[in-house]
Amino acid sequence: xxxxxxxxxxxxxxxxxxxxxxxxxxxxxxxxxxxxxxxxxxxxxxxxxxxxxxxxxxxxxxxxxxxxxxxxxxxxxxxxxxxxxxxxxxxxxxxxxxxxxxxxxxxxxxxxxxxxxxxxxxxxxxxxxxxxxxxxxxxxxxxxxxxxxxxxxxxxxxxxxxxxxxxxxxxxxxxxxxxxxxxxxxxxxxxxxxxxxxxxxxxxxxxxxxxxxxxxxxxxxxxxxxxxxxxxxxxxxxxxxxxxxxxxxxxxxxxxxxxxxxxxxxxxxxxxxxxxxxxxxxxxxxxxxxxxxxxxxxxxxxxxxxxxxxxxxxxxxxxxxxxxxxxxxxxxxxxxxxxxxxxxxxxxxxxxxxxxxxxxxxxxxxxxxxxxxxxxxxxxxxxxxxxxxxxxxxxxxxxxxxxxxxxxxxxxxxxxxxxxxxxxxxxxxxxxxxxxxxxxxxxxxxxxxxxxxxxxxxxxxxxxxxxxxxxx
Amino acid sequence: xxxxxxxxxxxxxxxxxxxxxxxxxxxxxxxxxxxxxxxxxxxxxxxxxxxxxxxxxxxxxxxxxxxxxxxxxxxxxxxxxxxxxxxxxxxxxxxxxxxxxxxxxxxxxxxxxxxxxxxxxxxxxxxxxxxxxxxxxxxxxxxxxxxxxxxxxxxxxxxxxxxxxxxxxxxxxxxxxxxxxxxxxxxxxxxxxxxxxxxxxxxxxxxxxxxxxxxxxxxxxxxxxxxxxxxxxxxxxxxxxxxxxxxxxxxxxxxxxxxxxxxxxxxxxxxxxxxxxxxxxxxxxxxxxxxxxxxxxxxxxxxxxxxxxxxxxxxxxxxxxxxxxxxxxxxxxxxxxxxxxxxxxxxxxxxxxxxxxxxxxxxxxxxxxxxxxxxxxxxxxxxxxxxxxxxxxxxxxxxxxxxxxxxxxxxxxxxxxxxxxxxxxxxxxxxxxxxxxxxxxxxxxxxxxxxxxxxxxxxxxxxxxxxxxxxx
Numbered sequence: 001x002x003x004x005x006x007x008x009x010x011x012x013x014x015x016x017x018x019x020x021x022x023x024x025x026x027x028x029x030x031x032x033x034x035x036x037x038x039x040x041x042x043x044x045x046x047x048x049x050x051x052x053x054x055x056x057x058x059x060x061x062x063x064x065x066x067x068x069x070x071x072x073x074x075x076x077x078x079x080x081x082x083x084x085x086x087x088x089x090x091x092x093x094x095x096x097x098x099x100x101x102x103x104x105x106x107x108x109x110x111x112x113x114x115x116x117x118x119x120x121x122x123x124x125x126x127x128x129x130x131x132x133x134x135x136x137x138x139x140x141x142x143x144x145x146x147x148x149x150x151x152x153x154x155x156x157x158x159x160x161x162x163x164x165x166x167x168x169x170x171x172x173x174x175x176x177x178x179x180x181x182x183x184x185x186x187x188x189x190x191x192x193x194x195x196x197x198x199x200x201x202x203x204x205x206x207x208x209x210x211x212x213x214x215x216x217x218x219x220x221x222x223x224x225x226x227x228x229x230x231x232x233x234x235x236x237x238x239x240x241x242x243x244x245x246x247x248x249x250x251x252x253x254x255x256x257x258x259x260x261x262x263x264x265x266x267x268x269x270x271x272x273x274x275x276x277x278x279x280x281x282x283x284x285x286x287x288x289x290x291x292x293x294x295x296x297x298x299x300x301x302x303x304x305x306x307x308x309x310x311x312x313x314x315x316x317x318x319x320x321x322x323x324x325x326x327x328x329x330x331x332x333x334x335x336x337x338x339x340x341x342x343x344x345x346x347x348x349x350x351x352x353x354x355x356x357x358x359x360x361x362x363x364x365x366x367x368x369x370x371x372x373x374x375x376x377x378x379x380x381x382x383x384x385x386x387x388x389x390x391x392x393x394x395x396x397x398x399x400x401x402x403x404x405x406x407x408x409x410x411x412x413x414x415x416x417x418x419x420x421x422x423x424x425x426x427x428x429x430x431x432x433x434x435x436x437x438x439x440x441x442x443x444x445x446x447x448x449x450x451x452x453x454x455x456x457x458x459x460x461x462x463x464x465x466x467x468x469x470x471x472x
Numbered sequence: 473x474x475x476x477x478x479x480x481x482x483x484x485x486x487x488x489x490x491x492x493x494x495x496x497x498x499x500x501x502x503x504x505x506x507x508x509x510x511x512x513x514x515x516x517x518x519x520x521x522x523x524x525x526x527x528x529x530x531x532x533x534x535x536x537x538x539x540x541x542x543x544x545x546x547x548x549x550x551x552x553x554x555x556x557x558x559x560x561x562x563x564x565x566x567x568x569x570x571x572x573x574x575x576x577x578x579x580x581x582x583x584x585x586x587x588x589x590x591x592x593x594x595x596x597x598x599x600x601x602x603x604x605x606x607x608x609x610x611x612x613x614x615x616x617x618x619x620x621x622x623x624x625x626x627x628x629x630x631x632x633x634x635x636x637x638x639x640x641x642x643x644x645x646x647x648x649x650x651x652x653x654x655x656x657x658x659x660x661x662x663x664x665x666x667x668x669x670x671x672x673x674x675x676x677x678x679x680x681x682x683x684x685x686x687x688x689x690x691x692x693x694x695x696x697x698x699x700x701x702x703x704x705x706x707x708x709x710x711x712x713x714x715x716x717x718x719x720x721x722x723x724x725x726x727x728x729x730x731x732x733x734x735x736x737x738x739x740x741x742x743x744x745x746x747x748x749x750x751x752x753x754x755x756x757x758x759x760x761x762x763x764x765x766x767x768x769x770x771x772x773x774x775x776x777x778x779x780x781x782x783x784x785x786x787x788x789x790x791x792x793x794x795x796x797x798x799x800x801x802x803x804x805x806x807x808x809x810x811x812x813x814x815x816x817x818x819x820x821x822x823x824x825x826x827x828x829x830x831x832x833x834x835x836x837x838x839x840x841x842x843x844x845x846x847x848x849x850x851x852x853x854x855x856x857x858x859x860x861x862x863x864x865x866x867x868x869x870x871x872x873x874x875x876x877x878x879x880x881x882x883x884x885x886x887x888x889x890x891x892x893x894x895x896x897x898x899x900x901x902x903x904x905x906x907x908x909x910x911x912x913x914x915x916x917x918x919x920x921x922x923x924x925x926x927x928x929x930x931x932x933x934x935x936x937x938x939x940x941x942x943x944x
Binding site: 014015017018021025052055056059060061063064065066069070071072089099101102167168170171270271274275293296297300302304305306307309310312314317318319335337343407408409412413 | 486487489490493497524527528531532533535536537538541542543544561571573574639640642643742743746747765768769772774776777778779781782784786789790791807809815879880881884885
C-alpha cells in the first residue's frame, strides 16, 4: 500500500499556475466523455503545519471557480452511521475537484484521540481497512483519490504556537486537541503512522516548498490520471438458475386463511419495526408485475406514512450519472428516517444496467463486491437490510400484463418497456442468478419469494421481514 | 385570504383513481414544457384525525412512483435558521408531487405550544405572514401549494385514543402533545384558526369521506392548475443610472499606504468575522474583470480555508432549472458554515437572466421582491449579508481584458462570452441600476465600490464588510 514519496523543487509560479489550470480544464472537459473523472483531495495533518495555507495557495493558482473546498468540523465516528454517510453528498461529480479537510480520516483521528474513550488500535486498523476499501470503490467509479498529510515537528509546532495571535489561536483551539501537550502529539503521530503509508507526506517546515509540493503533487496526479479500466481479465462464471426462479409456483392460500394471517402479521410487522432500535431498509427486486406494489402496501398497512419512506427507483438523472452509481442511494439513505422501502434498488447495476449495456462488463462484474461492501457498512451501522426478490412465472406475468391493460386505472402500470423487458426474460433470470450467488451474504441474505399466488406471496414477504429482524 | 371550502361526495374509487393518475401524468409530462408545475401538499391537523390514512389511501390511488412523502418530526422554530431552511431541499421539481407532513406550520404549532416558552400570538401572526409570503413566491415560481388541515372533535379524538393499541399509542406520543388534555386541545384549535383560513379543512370523522375529500381536492387542484403568468401589467420604471456606475474612477492609493492599510484591515476583518456570533454571507456582483477574485483573496487572507466557503455561481444545471431559481442558493446556504462568499449570486436573475432573456419579463420584474424577502429572512435568522457591487469603467475593463489575454496563466479568465457581455455594457448598467433601486434595503444595503484603482478598491471592500458588521 505504501507509495513512493515524490520530491519537488520550487518552480516558476506562473508556469506552475498555467499547467494547473490546463490540467484542471482538461479534467473539466472530460465530463460526459469516455474517460471522465473527478478528483477528491483528502487533506489532514498536524495543526499549523500549513494545510490551510497550501489549499489557499492552490486556490490562487487554479481557476477557483472549479475547485470546491469542504471543511466540516471533525465528528466522532458513531456506531449508527457509516463513516462515509455525512461526506457522501460532497463526493465530486465528473470534471470537479473537491478538497475535503473534514473527512473520514479526521473523524477517525478525533475518535481515536477521544479523551474519555480512545479507540483501540485494532478497531482503528479495521476502520482504515474499510476506508481504503471504500476509496478503492470510489476510484473504480472514477473518483480519483489524493491523500495528503501535512507534517510538522514538535519543535516547529511549539514555535508556531508561540507566534500566532489570540484570534487565530481561538479558532485553532476549536479543533479540540491540546497541541502544547507532547504526549498527545506523540500519540497522534503514532496513530497517523497506522494509515498514512499510502498518503503523500508534506513537511510543513518551509512554507513555499510546502505549497508547491502540494500543488505539484496534484498537478502530477491530474496529468497522470489513469484511463478507465475496460478490460475484463477473468472469464465470467455464470451461476446456474435456481429452481426457485424457474418454477416459482407455490401452494395457494385460501382467502379466509390469508385474511386472518394478514391481520396478525401486518400488526406484528408494524410493532416489530416500531420497537426495533435499528434502522430498517427493505429492498425489493423482481420481474415486472410480480407484485412489489402490493407487497409494500401490506408492509405499511398498520404504519403511518410518517413512519416510513418509499423510494421508487427509476433511471438515474444526468447529474446522478456523473457520480458513482451508488451515490444516489447514499444520499437517499442519509436523508431517510427509521424505515425505508426501496421499490427497485442499487441492484439495477447488475440487472437492467447489465442487460441493457448501460454498465460495461467490467463495471457490472465489479459491482457485486461494491454492493456487498456497501451493505456490510450499512449493517455494521445499526441498519437491518431485508432484500426480497419476488419471483413470478412467465405465464403468470403474461396474464397480469393483460389484466392490467384491461383495467383503466391500472393501465399506467404497464408500458411498452415492460413487454420489451419480457422479451429478455432469460437474460433477467441469468442476471438474477448471478446476483443471488454473489450477494447473498450472512449480513444481508436474499429472500426469494414465489408470487404466482398473490396471497401467499404477501404473507411470505411479511414473514421474511420478521425473520430478518429476528422477530419470527 | 380565506378560501371557499369545497364539499365532496363519495365517488367510484376506480374512476377516481384513474382520473388522479391521468392528472398526475399530465403534471409529470409538463416537465421542461411551457406550463410546467410541481405540487407541494402541506398536511397538518389534529392527531388521529386520519391524515396518515388519507395520504396512504392517496398513495394507492395515484401512481406511487411519482408521489414523494416527506415526514420529518416537527422541530422548534429557531432564531438562527429560516423557517424554510430545513425543508428547502425537498421542494418538488417540475412534474413532481411532494406531500409534507413535517412542514413550517407543524414547526410553528410545536413552537407555539412549547410548554415552557409558548409563542406569543403577535409573533405567531408575523410568522404566518412570512410563511404565506414565502408560499406566494413558491407559487409564482411554479410550485403550486395545497394546504390541507385534518380536523377532529374533542369527543372523537378521545374515543380514538381509547381504541388504539399500545404500539400505535407509543408512536403517536412521540409527537409530543398530550391529546388527553382538553386545555391543550383547545389551545391548539385556537392557534390553528389563526392560519388555516386559506387551508382546505377536512373533517376526520368519516374515514371514507375524509380520504375521498383529500384525494378529490388534490384532483381538482391538479386539473385546475393555473397557467404561468406571462402578462406584464405595469409599465416598467427604469431607474436612472447612478453616477457611481457611470464614472467609477476614484482616488488612487499609493502602494506603500495600500500595503499598510491592507495588513491592518485583513487582520481586523478576520478577527471580526471570527468573533461575530452570526453567520456572514458576502455577495459579490459586478462587471467582468472588476476584480471580484482579487477582492475575495484579500478578505480571506488571514483566514483559514476551513473557516469559509466560496461559491462561484455559473449557469444553473438542468435539475436546478426545474425548481424556483432561488432553490440552489437555499441549498448552498443550508450546507454552509459560518462564512460564505458568493462570487456572483442570486442577482443573476435580474442581471444576466434579464438581459439574455433566460427569465421572462414577468419573472425578472417579480424577482426583486422575492430577493428582498429571501434576504430579509436570512437577516432575521442571525445572518449578516454584505452585498458588494464592483464598478469598473469601460476603458479599464478593456485594458484588463487585453492584459489577461496576454498573460498565459490568466488567459482562462477571459472568454468570448466576456467580450459578448461587454457589448451589452449599457444593458448591464441599466439592470444594475434597477437592482440598486429595488434591493438596496435597510437590512441588506448595497456597497458600490469603484475598482479602476485596484488598491483602493480592495481596501474599500474590507471597509464595507466591517461597516456592515458594525465593526468599523
